[in-house]
Amino acid sequence: MNAPTQIKTPANPRYVDRDTLFEVERFLIREARMLDEERFREWWQTQLTEDIHYVLPVREIRMRANKQPIGSNPGAFVFNDNYGMLDMRIRRLETGLVWMEDPQNYIRRFISNIDAAWADVDGEVDAWSNFIVYRNRRQRDETVVWGTKQCRLRKVDGQWKLAGRTILVDQRVVLDKNLYFFL
Amino acid sequence: MKDVSKLILEDGAVQDRRIYWDQDIYEQELEQIFARAWQFLAHEGQIPNAGDFLTTRMGEDNVIVARQPDGTIKAFINSCPHRGNVVCHADTGNAKAFTCAYHGWAFGLDGALATVPLEHDAYYDAIERPRYAMHPVAKVESYKGLVFGTFDARAPSLRDYLGDMAWYMDTFLDVPGGIELLGPPMKSILNCNWKVPVENFIADGYHVGWAHAAALKAIESPLSPLAGNQAYDVNTGLQVATRGGHGFGVIWDAAAAIHPEGGAFRDWLAKRTPIIRERLGEWRSRFYNGHWDASIFPNCSFLYGTNTWKLWLPMGPHNIEVWTWTLVEKDMPAELKQMMVATNMMTFGTAGMLETDDGENMEQCTGSNRGWVTRRGKLYSGMGQVREGRHPELPGIIGKGIVCETSNRGFYRRWAELMSGRSWEEVAREPRSAPNREVA
Numbered sequence: 063m064n065a066p067t068q069i070k071t072p073a074n075p076r077y078v079d080r081d082t083l084f085e086v087e088r089f090l091i092r093e094a095r096m097l098d099e100e101r102f103r104e105w106w107q108t109q110l111t112e113d114i115h116y117v118l119p120v121r122e123i124r125m126r127a128n129k130q131p132i133g134s135n136p137g138a139f140v141f142n143d144n145y146g147m148l149d150m151r152i153r154r155l156e157t158g159l160v161w162m163e164d165p166q167n168y169i170r171r172f173i174s175n176i177d178a179a180w181a182d183v184d185g186e187v188d189a190w191s192n193f194i195v196y197r198n199r200r201q202r203d204e205t206v207v208w209g210t211k212q213c214r215l216r217k218v219d220g221q222w223k224l225a226g227r228t229i230l231v232d233q234r235v236v237l238d239k240n241l242y243f244f245l
Numbered sequence: 246m247k248d249v250s251k252l253i254l255e256d257g258a259v260q261d262r263r264i265y266w267d268q269d270i271y272e273q274e275l276e277q278i279f280a281r282a283w284q285f286l287a288h289e290g291q292i293p294n295a296g297d298f299l300t301t302r303m304g305e306d307n308v309i310v311a312r313q314p315d316g317t318i319k320a321f322i323n324s325c326p327h328r329g330n331v332v333c334h335a336d337t338g339n340a341k342a343f344t345c346a347y348h349g350w351a352f353g354l355d356g357a358l359a360t361v362p363l364e365h366d367a368y369y370d371a372i373e374r375p376r377y378a379m380h381p382v383a384k385v386e387s388y389k390g391l392v393f394g395t396f397d398a399r400a401p402s403l404r405d406y407l408g409d410m411a412w413y414m415d416t417f418l419d420v421p422g423g424i425e426l427l428g429p430p431m432k433s434i435l436n437c438n439w440k441v442p443v444e445n446f447i448a449d450g451y452h453v454g455w456a457h458a459a460a461l462k463a464i465e466s467p468l469s470p471l472a473g474n475q476a477y478d479v480n481t482g483l484q485v486a487t488r489g490g491h492g493f494g495v496i497w498d499a500a501a502a503i504h505p506e507g508g509a510f511r512d513w514l515a516k517r518t519p520i521i522r523e524r525l526g527e528w529r530s531r532f533y534n535g536h537w538d539a540s541i542f543p544n545c546s547f548l549y550g551t552n553t554w555k556l557w558l559p560m561g562p563h564n565i566e567v568w569t570w571t572l573v574e575k576d577m578p579a580e581l582k583q584m585m586v587a588t589n590m591m592t593f594g595t596a597g598m599l600e601t602d603d604g605e606n607m608e609q610c611t612g613s614n615r616g617w618v619t620r621r622g623k624l625y626s627g628m629g630q631v632r633e634g635r636h637p638e639l640p641g642i643i644g645k646g647i648v649c650e651t652s653n654r655g656f657y658r659r660w661a662e663l664m665s666g667r668s669w670e671e672v673a674r675e676p677r678s679a680p681n682r683e684v685a
Contacts, residue, residue, distance in 0.1 A: 123334065142587060154598050157462045234336070
């Protein structure tokens with residue numbers, strides 16, 4: 063699946079029922095806690111489909127008259143990962159040789175404004191949410207990243223899994239030294 | 246002007262720590278380096294058509310770079326000469342004019358003042374328009390598609406400024422079809438002095454095995470044995486310091502080394518190498534297959550092979566913006582270009598597996614100098630000084646091995662020359678400091 067590079071409510075959204083919305087909310091909130099607790103391998107193994115496309119395009123600053131869509135330029139992604147690339151990023155963390163993560167950083171993910179609608183593929187849902195991620199490291203090094211994301215969820219063997227995610231960070235200049243964490 | 250003669254000692258091998266922290270030294274850098282030296286602005290391919298523009302910075306000065314109707318490129322400071330307002334807020338686009346949001350003064354693509362609202366009724370037609378053009382970048386020149394600018398009309402030509410570095414860079418610039426930079430650039434921040442990442446890229450083969458141990462293991466590349474500095478062979482490469490403060494280190498046969506799936510790139514290199522050999526000779530065909538870590542004085546760096554292209558834009562003595570593009574050969578097939586972009590993103594992008602290792606070190610190397618006593622100390626980059634010298638066939642000063650600090654010393658020699666306030670002519674007359682020793 064190709065993840066979208068712009069996040070926008072579709073023309074006629076078929077919003078999901080209350081039970082499904084509750085399941086979607088639980089999925090996103092539990093996923094965030096799993097990542098906060100650094101359970102990256104578990105996340106990769108249990109929460110993602112193998113055809114996942116995980117994307118964070120660079121947002122260029124343009125005048126409104128310039129209608130070229132964000133992310134339409136092929137050279138402009140911070141993340142453009144498939145299942146194998148996400149695995150590689152996690153393997154790096156698992157080596158125990160990432161000096162920057164030792165001592166541990168504190169990363170806290172906040173999710174809000176969750177909404178969901180049935181996607182154009184049967185049994186799949188598009189979920190929207192906003193996020194704030196707070197990161198603290200060393201003595202007093204702290205940053206906050208704000209943004210929004212659109213997630214494609216698919217039910218596999220009765221359990222929701224993440225099949226696609228497009229993230230937009232609301233900063234042209236990322237005001238953090240890097241984004242080496244999952245959003 | 247501050248006396249800077251004691252800040253760089255022992256032929257570039259010793260740096261005073263104040264150069265990474267003190268505000269007054271930084272101000273002198275803006276004046277003596279960033280207001281004089283050539284700085285990278287763009288690749289011509291980023292603004293191919295008349296009216297195409299992009300905004301960037303030279304030092305801390307905001308600059309607009311615009312393609313003119315006659316095909317030439319001009320650059321000028323992005324600030325209205327009336328009340329100083331920024332005139333263009335977009336990263337890039339196409340324009341017929343740049344109009345200030347404050348009072349509506351409009352400027353042509355060449356920066357000339359075009360229209361002034363109420364010029365007749367309020368100014369009584371008394372404005373001398375030529376006096377109020379946007380402040381021009383004194384010289385804008387291209388070298389094989391790379392566009393640079395300088396605020397100093399007395400600066401040497403771009404070709405002379407690049408000097409022997411141009412001979413080396415032809416390895417990848419002078420390929421059939423040329424190169425292009427894919428973007429828009431990622432942008433992020435680091436709380437470090439701008440010289441620290443320049444050092445890292447120009448000369449620091451030493452940190453690769455240690456700082457990037459985790460990434461090298463995860464990528465499972467031919468460089469993985471370097472992880473933890475468990476293996477090092479002095480014949481794996483060399484370092485070059487060219488006159489003018491530019492330089493690089495090369496690891497032979499490693500161009501594709503940190504590509505997670507480097508097969509297609511290796512095939513490409515094998516196919517192109519005979520052409521490069523024919524065109525540029527044996528040595529540069531060897532460089533073509535090597536992996537380079539490089540910097541162009543003062544603040545542009547790149548890795549040929551991984552093909553990341555970086556600008557370190559100073560935002561005060563302890564803060565920079567990092568801008569990152571992907572460099573590709575124009576003739577590469579689309580899938581290979583996409584692979585180059587993906588590798589750059591995975592390694593030296595804003596969420597890159599190696600960028601992350603470096604950023605933290607750069608911040609801590611800078612921040613430690615906050616301490617008043619710490620700041621009075623010195624730093625030492627004398628590695629390999631006793632073994633560097635001339636080479637019978639290669640220009641510049643050659644240091645043996647990739648783990649070496651020859652090009653770091655070259656960078657600081659030029660830094661000291663410009664910071665002293667000496668003219669370009671005086672600097673050019675300085676004797677080369679290549680030791681009278683041959684290094685093969």
